[in-house]
Amino acid sequence: MESLLKATRSSQIFCLSGIPEIRVRSRSGGEAELWKVEFGGMTVFDPETGAFEHKKAEELPIWLLDTDYDGCCFVPSGALFPRTEAWEVVGRALGGSMADRMQRQLAGSASFWFRPGRHRRIAVKTIDDRGTELLVVRSLPRERAK
Numbered sequence: 001m002e003s004l005l006k007a008t009r010s011s012q013i014f015c016l017s018g019i020p021e022i023r024v025r026s027r028s029g030g031e032a033e034l035w036k037v038e039f040g041g042m043t044v045f046d047p048e049t050g051a052f053e054h055k056k057a058e059e060l061p062i063w064l065l066d067t068d069y070d071g072c073c074f075v076p077s078g079a080l081f082p083r084t085e086a087w088e089v090v091g092r093a094l095g096g097s098m099a100d101r102m103q104r105q106l107a108g109s110a111s112f113w114f115r116p117g118r119h120r121r122i123a124v125k126t127i128d129d130r131g132t133e134l135l136v137v138r139s140l141p142r143e144r145a146k
Contacts, residue, residue: 018042019134020124020125024038033116036111037065038110042128058109060128061082061083061128063080064080064126064127065122067115067116068122079106
């Protein structure tokens, strides 16, 4: 395969395969069943070396969460931007205080708490610096009656 690949890493516009790494947690909130997704990063296959490469969450520009994935259309209900150095630029442009609030809400590797949707399935999509989009889907188990 080596002869088919571009010579430099920046000219390689896609990877062959990979997977976002997530952990799904539940919590009972009174009468409401609540869920949260923790994003750990993504692992991609590097066709040049034949090895798998792990990218931590804070090294990635964005991850998206669909809290009621229907198996057909990905509809993000949340977008998080974990790479924090980008927020410094936003902070300077907005004068600080607004960017600080935005960073607390939109940066990081943990989603907001949410109720399960009709399909009881979530999907997480990650996008790396090369534009590689990877998707992982998980079903949400039904909580046991107490």
